Amino acid sequence: MTRTSAPVDAPVTGGWEGLVTTALLGTDRRTPPGTTPRRDAPVALLDAAAVETVRRRAGLRPARAAQRPRPAPEDERPPLPAAAARRLAMLLADRPGASGGGRRGTAPDLMELLPQWLAAANARGFAPPPQVLPALLDAARGRTDLRPAALEFAGPRALWLARLNPEWRFALRAAPGGGAAPPPAADDDRTRQVWQEGLFAERVALLSALRSREPAAARELLATTWATERAEDRLMFLDSLRTGLSPDDEPFLEQALSDRSRNVRATAAELLSALPGSALAARMAVRAAACVAIDHTRSSRTAGTPPTPSIAVEAPHECDAEMERDGVVPKAPAGRGERSWWFGQLVEAAPLGTWSRRLGGRTPREIVALPVADDWQSELHAAWCRAAVRQQDAEWSRALLGEPSAPEAGGPGAVSLAERAKLLGTLGAAERAEWVAGFIATHGLSEAFQLLGVCAVPWAPPLGRAVVDALNIARDAGSYPWSFSGVMGLAERCLDPSESGRLDALLAVPDEPEDASPGAGGYWAEAFQRLVTTLRLRAAMIEELGGPESGTPA
Incomplete structure (x- = not known):
């Protein structure tokens, strides 16, 4: 059927909507932009639609360029040795699987070695390779107990990354003042400005940093706004005085005994009672x-x-x-x-x-x-x-x-x-270890787990020997090793790696007494094999970091 209506030119503007309208009306009645009514108008319409489709898929409206992120800060610490960097990548790549019950096999738990590796690296002042920072932040996101050591090792670049990825914002919350550095000690004007105008986290960070280097200045700064602070803020600020607590703090704490808040009064009294010479x-x-x-x-x-x-x-x-x-x-x-x-x-x-x-x-x-x-x-x-x-x-x-x-x-x-x-x-660490070793020798391991947790790592030789001897006694008694899994896990992390040689005699499956639990000897051999493998892995870790392990809290 021939259309007799007079054709009209399609508007130049309108884009996709104009092309759709032209297709619906027909090219006899409405020609595509830039063409005249003729037999090739439908082809021109399809060409225009193809161009517009590409433009719609790939085009972008011009906009103001976003501000580029500031460059990541430099990390002035020495780089990690190559072997230690490879070891860190291996530890971060390990993902613990689902629990398989009481039996763990002989493979070391690498994720449980990561905290000790981080402590050793931090003690030596190394900087991480930049490429491992995402994996390190992911590991810290999943384990709150790992965060302090992981963020210390990750350094300033971790905070830079955390500002770019919402999943890592925990690093900003964990860092005092949201990652903002306190003013320099000599910048009194900046210190007063942050204290009077800063966010609460910034003020806590400022007070803590100032207290660690100038206790009196921190106390005097707190006194300038004490009367106007909220009760919950006064409590947090007062807690910072635990660092460097001295008789010079007594007048301020005596005034806090009359505070409106019961919690503030109780904290002030606790601090004063820690000063035997106080009124x-x-x-x-x-x-x-x-x-x-x-x-x-x-x-x-x-x-x-x-x-x-x-x-x-x-x-x-x-x-x-x-x-x-x-x-x-x-x-x-x-x-x-x-x-x-x-x-x-x-x-x-x-x-x-x-x-x-x-x-x-x-x-x-x-x-x-x-x-x-x-x-x-x-x-x-x-x-x-x-x-x-x-x-x-x-x-x-x-x-x-x-x-x-x-x-x-x-x-x-x-x-x-x-x-x-x-x-x-x-x-002291030596006396602590000696007392716990004596306790284990007399009472065994059933009540020793909590006491072992306060001993310095690696365990002193007398304590390590006492633990190994008690485990050997438990093995000879024929019980399953799962009853001592907590102590065995501590031994993997805390026993001195040099003790691994003493454990070789325990790797064989022992003869089981008649009243032993079925298969207990094999399970104990697995547990000791895992312990030995873990100790040797720890020794290799320390060697890769360039020196012997120093005592640290458990």
Whole structure:
């Protein structure tokens, strides 16, 4: 059918929509742009549609160019040795599979070696190869326990990358002040500006950095805005004073005892009680000493012998306003008596030197050995434990721990494994290892896991030998090794690699006693093979980093 309508020119503009309209009307009625009505108009329409299709798929409207990212900062640390770089890539490429139950086989767990590798690399001050930073950040994203060491090793370029990838923003949150460096020490104007105008994270970072290098300046800066800060911010800022705490901080902390916030008052009191010479410590000493005395009237169990001295306790009958101001919490937790609750807080905050003067010049060990009347011993000794940890008093810690071979497994004051571990933290690394080795030799490994966690890595030879000997005893007893999987995992990470030679004799499948668990010998051989393989791998790691391993906390 022939169209008789007069044709009209299609508008030049309109793009794709104009071509679609032309196709619908027909080229007899509407010609494509730039053509005349003729027999080749349909071909011209198709050509124009093809051009427009390409333009729509590949074209881009002109826009202002985005600002280029600033170049990544330079990392001034020495580069990682080539062999160590290859080892790091291997550790980062390892992906732990699904748990296969109790049996792990003989292959080392590479992801569990990564934290130790990072600690060793950080101790030597190496910089990572740039190409491993994405994998390192991915590993840290999946494991929060890995983040501090991973971000320290990754250095400033990790923060640069984190600003470009939302999945790595945790690095900015983990870095003080969101990754922003605090002002230089000499830039007082910039310091005041950040403190008065900066974000909360920036202010925390500034105060922490200033406290580590100029404690007095940090305290004075905090005092300038203390009265106007929010309670939760005051608590966080006050906590920064733990670094470099000294008697010079006492006037400021004494003022904080009158703070509106109970949490702020409690933190100030805790810090003051860690200063044995503070006025608060003296006030607590008077209150605590009034509750404790030597009783010479207690009858001896042996007829004809003089009375045995003992400790008598008279707990406070009330918590007055002055006690509450000094940090004593008046309301006891559920299940605790009020008087014992108040008494424990007083003893915990009193300087430990109080007790030798109060109790006849006796040494801490002699004081701890005294019987305590009326079932107050556990409460009194537990408070002394907390005081020894707070005041970092090694002599009192030794007295409360007792001998590691004691039948009570840790001494009269250590009411739990957690408290023993805290008391051990006040001792030197060598003494700590020796005590735990003695504990294991007497009591085995069933309760040793928490105590091993506070020992320096690599374990000292006496401790390493005690652990290996105890594992050997457990193997000979015929039990499955899975009961000791926690200790075995610690041994893989903490045993000195030089001990691997002593383990060769344990690699064979032992003869199983009649009452042994079925197949236990084979499982133990696998576990020891994995331990030996891991120790040798750790030795290679340290060698690749260029030096012997130094002691670090577990």
